[in-house]
Amino acid sequence: MGLSVHNDVLDAALNVIATADRISVCETEPATYAEATTNKGGGGKKLAMSTSPTFTGPADGDTSGRKIAVDEEANITVDVTGDADHVALCKSTGSLLYYVTTCTQQALTQGNTVTIPTWDIEIADPTAA
Numbered sequence: 001m002g003l004s005v006h007n008d009v010l011d012a013a014l015n016v017i018a019t020a021d022r023i024s025v026c027e028t029e030p031a032t033y034a035e036a037t038t039n040k041g042g043g044g045k046k047l048a049m050s051t052s053p054t055f056t057g058p059a060d061g062d063t064s065g066r067k068i069a070v071d072e073e074a075n076i077t078v079d080v081t082g083d084a085d086h087v088a089l090c091k092s093t094g095s096l097l098y099y100v101t102t103c104t105q106q107a108l109t110q111g112n113t114v115t116i117p118t119w120d121i122e123i124a125d126p127t128a129a
Helices: 007-017 031-038
Strands: 022-028 048-049 055-060 066-070 074-076 082-091 095-106 113-116 119-123
Touching: 007 055, 007 066, 007 095, 007 119, 022 031, 022 113, 031 048, 031 082, 031 095, 048 074, 048 082, 048 113, 095 113, 095 119
Parallel strands: none
Antiparallel strands: 022 048, 022 082, 055 066, 066 119, 074 113, 082 095
């Protein structure tokens, strides 16, 4: 028996992520919206944040399924010095932490800027276990 999912189903999930209105660079993995959007040292893990993330897609995935591109966010002001190793997408309405991923670890210094390059979130077509 074959496995399948309609693109509309995968696109619906990706389109929810595309409603995120916060993208944060964090030191260590945030587990909640508050941790992803509150400065390190103030109870959170955020080092820098943009309130204007943009997205491209959904489109066909690289290997299967569907993907959405999280567009580059350039020159985000660093609010707190620390070692960035995670990026989080959040929705302020409802205080929702939508998606967390790792990034190449780098030291950030307060007052400087950081750029998050374009990256993809991909949901693969189902496969047999």
